[in-house]
Amino acid sequence: MLKSLWLTLLLSFLLIGCTSGSPTVTTPVEVQALLNTITQRLNIANEVALSKFYSGKPVQDSDRERQVIANAESQAATYRLDKDDVRAFMTAQIEANKVVQYGRIAQWRETGRAPAQPAASQMAGIRTQLDTLQPQMMKNLAAFMPHRNDSACSNWLLAEIQRQNTDPVMLKALEQATDGLCKAQPKT
Template identity: 35%
Template sequence: MRPSFASWGLLALLLLQGPLLQAQPLSPALQQLLSLSSQRLQLADQVAQSKAQSGKAVQDSPREEQQLQMLAGQAGSHGVGAEQVRLLFAAQIEANKLVQYRLLSRPLPDAGQVVDLERIRSRLNQLNLELLRGYAPALAELRVDDCRPRLNQALQRQVRDDRLDELHAIALSRAAGDLCHWASL
């Protein structure tokens, strides 16, 4: 069963409420992975603006599959399995679309100029490569008994550090929600 927007919202609200009762050890590789994911999600605002201007659909299944295949093909050279890479980037794409759909459901402010989707895609490609490079070290940090509290604390910290609004906090939790499971694959 796929988690609902409300369940992701509940997780995000818990993340926004403050520190966990017992702090977990720092996980620098995980924190870096979440930082990159957050940067990727913040580009969703510009992607939504571009799609509003161009009339393009948010859902672009052929492009998504092309990206997933390309990234999965690079998995071995980064010390992770192809399926782990597909899962990570499918979650990144879904989280990004969550932001886009929500933003497009209401009037967007005028960008003042045409948003260059190719420039945004170039930055997304850079972030994807950085995510791929940091994935194996982050998974290694999550192969512990206290994975879920460690992940929740790292998410909390990222939401706070990036001053994410509720929508982007929900999307970040969606992008990272299954990392503990993926670490066990």
């Protein structure tokens, strides 16, 4: 159901965008900021995919996923967030990261080409990058929360996603990462 909603929203957005004189969507800065940090995290997922491609490690890392979610939940009160909201948000981020990792690895295997193997020192900092980004994501999620019940929320997210990216793997991952953020029915 959510996938069909996103497809409907995407098609509506594209049709509206092709109509001359159509109004532009003004996205609140809090929505933009949250989407920017989500995108940063997904860009790091490209590096994780490359590391796993060359190391042969599986994409699925349930222990690490549990640690990330538990860490975020333990900080929920600091950002005045509900633990259930934080759990759902971080679960969506992890699933979106897996979309990127599986997508990139499949692309590289299919084409027989992958970026050059990175140096071990370059890969060593990935976890630190993710850990450093998490507080900013939490702060941006807290700032976003008042907008989640606005009837324009889904339209704002869709407009921002389309503005930021055209890569099919990243679009699919952004869809996954933002699933459930908006609670209100979208404006049509």
